[in-house]
Amino acid sequence: MLTVDRLTVSYGPITALHGVSFTAARGEITAVLGANGAGKTTLLRTLSGLHRADSGTITLGDEPIGSVAAERMPALGMAHVPEGRGVITELSVEENLRLGGLGRPQGGKVTDADLQVAYDLFPVLADRRAQQAGTLSGGERQMLVIGRALMARPQLLLLDEPSLGLAPRIVAQIFALLRDLVADRGLSVLLVEQNARSALSVADHGVVLDLGRVVADSDASALAADDQLRHAYLGF
Amino acid sequence: MQQLLNTALGGLTLGAVYAAFALALVLIWRSTRVVNFAQAPMAMVTTFIALVVIDAGYSYWLGFAAALVSGLLLGALLERLVVRHVDGKAEINAVILTLGLFIVLHSLAAVVFGNEYRSFPAPFGIRGFEVGDRTIALTGFGVFTLVAVLVVMGLLVLLFRFTDLGLKMRASAFNAEVARLLGVQVGRMKTLGWALASLVGSLAGLLIAGGSLVHPGYMDSIVVYGFVAAVLGGLDSPAGAVVGGLVLGLSLSFVSGYVGSQLVALAALLILMLVLMLKPGGLFSSTTARRV
Numbered sequence: 001m002l003t004v005d006r007l008t009v010s011y012g013p014i015t016a017l018h019g020v021s022f023t024a025a026r027g028e029i030t031a032v033l034g035a036n037g038a039g040k041t042t043l044l045r046t047l048s049g050l051h052r053a054d055s056g057t058i059t060l061g062d063e064p065i066g067s068v069a070a071e072r073m074p075a076l077g078m079a080h081v082p083e084g085r086g087v088i089t090e091l092s093v094e095e096n097l098r099l100g101g102l103g104r105p106q107g108g109k110v111t112d113a114d115l116q117v118a119y120d121l122f123p124v125l126a127d128r129r130a131q132q133a134g135t136l137s138g139g140e141r142q143m144l145v146i147g148r149a150l151m152a153r154p155q156l157l158l159l160d161e162p163s164l165g166l167a168p169r170i171v172a173q174i175f176a177l178l179r180d181l182v183a184d185r186g187l188s189v190l191l192v193e194q195n196a197r198s199a200l201s202v203a204d205h206g207v208v209l210d211l212g213r214v215v216a217d218s219d220a221s222a223l224a225a226d227d228q229l230r231h232a233y234l235g236f
Numbered sequence: 237m238q239q240l241l242n243t244a245l246g247g248l249t250l251g252a253v254y255a256a257f258a259l260a261l262v263l264i265w266r267s268t269r270v271v272n273f274a275q276a277p278m279a280m281v282t283t284f285i286a287l288v289v290i291d292a293g294y295s296y297w298l299g300f301a302a303a304l305v306s307g308l309l310l311g312a313l314l315e316r317l318v319v320r321h322v323d324g325k326a327e328i329n330a331v332i333l334t335l336g337l338f339i340v341l342h343s344l345a346a347v348v349f350g351n352e353y354r355s356f357p358a359p360f361g362i363r364g365f366e367v368g369d370r371t372i373a374l375t376g377f378g379v380f381t382l383v384a385v386l387v388v389m390g391l392l393v394l395l396f397r398f399t400d401l402g403l404k405m406r407a408s409a410f411n412a413e414v415a416r417l418l419g420v421q422v423g424r425m426k427t428l429g430w431a432l433a434s435l436v437g438s439l440a441g442l443l444i445a446g447g448s449l450v451h452p453g454y455m456d457s458i459v460v461y462g463f464v465a466a467v468l469g470g471l472d473s474p475a476g477a478v479v480g481g482l483v484l485g486l487s488l489s490f491v492s493g494y495v496g497s498q499l500v501a502l503a504a505l506l507i508l509m510l511v512l513m514l515k516p517g518g519l520f521s522s523t524t525a526r527r528v
Contacts, residue, residue, distance in 0.1 A: 048417060050416070050417070070416045070417055071416045071417075071419050071420060071422065072419070073419070074417075074418060074419035079417075080417045082413075086417075087414075088410050088411045089410070090410045091403075091406065091407065095403055095406075099403055099404070099415075099418050099420070100418055102400055102403070102404065102418070102419065102420070103419030103420075109400075110400075148418070152418070152419065
């Protein structure tokens with residue numbers, strides 16, 4: 001689904017990613033793990049077109065997207081879910097969702113039926129549809145950004161730290177939902193997480209970054225079983 | 237009684253003009269989070285364009301249309317060519333830039349159009365209506381001003397509240413990066429925001445000029461009153477801007493009529509200070525503090 005090949009990215013004089021390569025397979029959850037400063041956020045920003053790579057290629061399906069503008073990504077079937085702070089707090093819950101739907105490849109009006117799909121997935125959002133998104137709790141915000149990204153009917157979902165600052169119960173709920181989405185809709189997910197234990201419990205495949213380099217790339221179960229790796233890079 | 241009525245009517249007409257100008261400020265604030273101090277000279281330039289058209293022998297309405305169209309273009313051009321370059325920098329940069337534009341446009345207008353007073357026509361009567369044997373302080377042009385401002389406010393509310401375009405414009409202003417990730421062409425939304433604001437500003441310029449004199453500086457005092465009106469309304473709401481404008485117009489008219497006309501500017505600043513201290517989010521906000 002998504003292939004990253006020898007990606008090198010820098011911020012000014014600092015090289016954040018050194019020749020990173022990996023593949024996120026179609027219909028799977030691929031976790032990108034690593035400590036703070038490993039380059040996870042840089043990777044995500046580069047994939048979604050917010051930042052440009054110095055060298056290397058990014059391919060979505062068969063299409064090279066390394067030089068595609070961020071605002072065109074939803075039309076190509078890729079949705080970037082920024083972490084929970086990415087709700088537009090001044091807009092209502094429904095306006096946030098509606099905005100997500102406007103990015104669909106097919107274009108066209110966002111209908112009540114489209115919104116209902118998101119509300120069925122997250123009933124709590126339906127109760128709060130007219131509220132300003134800024135009044136939501138952390139968990140509800142995370143549900144809103146995921147629901148909003150799904151409004152564009154993406155094939156690939158990029159998730160940035162969905163567990164950040166959330167209670168374990170809410171994290172489990174959100175990860176379970178991701179599993180369902182992959183199973184029911186054939187969605188592919190690239191899950192960037194610092195919370196390696198939870199991420200590996202839900203992912204099919206895992207890529208571990210350290211200081212901008214890939215240090216492990218394997219089945220999620222194999223990574224979770226590797227004691228040395230877990231202690232050295234994953235912190236559990 | 238008659239003085240009371242006339243003071244109120246004069247205040248309403250004046251307030252409608254402040255409201256029009258405040259609407260333009262609110263529009264730019266809504267779409268780019270910048271307070272545009274260059275709004276006044278921009279409107280002055282487009283009013284002079286209307287005057288050139290009218291003086292060339294064409295009808296008032298053709299001049300009116302020319303001003304609105306040139307306002308639209310001027311706003312878009314300034315955003316693309318000038319303001320765009322400070323995008324992503326500290327917010328104060330954009331504000332200082334609009335102050336710079338204020339001076340530049342002022343000087344250019346004095347060179348191109350001449351630094352003197354010229355009379356500007358009005359499409360409707362500028363004499364008060366007669367009720368019985370009395371003349372009241374409501375003119376045909378005053379009615380036109382009120383109606384025009386209410387129509388523009390209505391259109392803006394419709395745009396922002398009920399259209400996809402309005403939603404995209406608001407999203408771009410509130411959180412440009414997230415809006416981009418959702419597929420919104422943020423740059424275009426900002427250009428459009430400036431263009432629309434400049435169009436509304438041009439309308440304000442025409443309404444202020446109608447039946448009066450224009451000069452490169454004729455809009456300058458309106459900056460202060462328009463800004464106070466916008467802040468009264470919360471700076472973020474078209475309806476708030478109109479109510480703020482009308483409240484300010486009425487207050488100042490009563491100050492001028494019953495206290496003393498030399499105190500008008502002082503009263504405006506007093507109102508601004510009171511609102512900022514007591515209701516910083518505007519008269520209609522439920523919050524008592526604004527997060528900037």
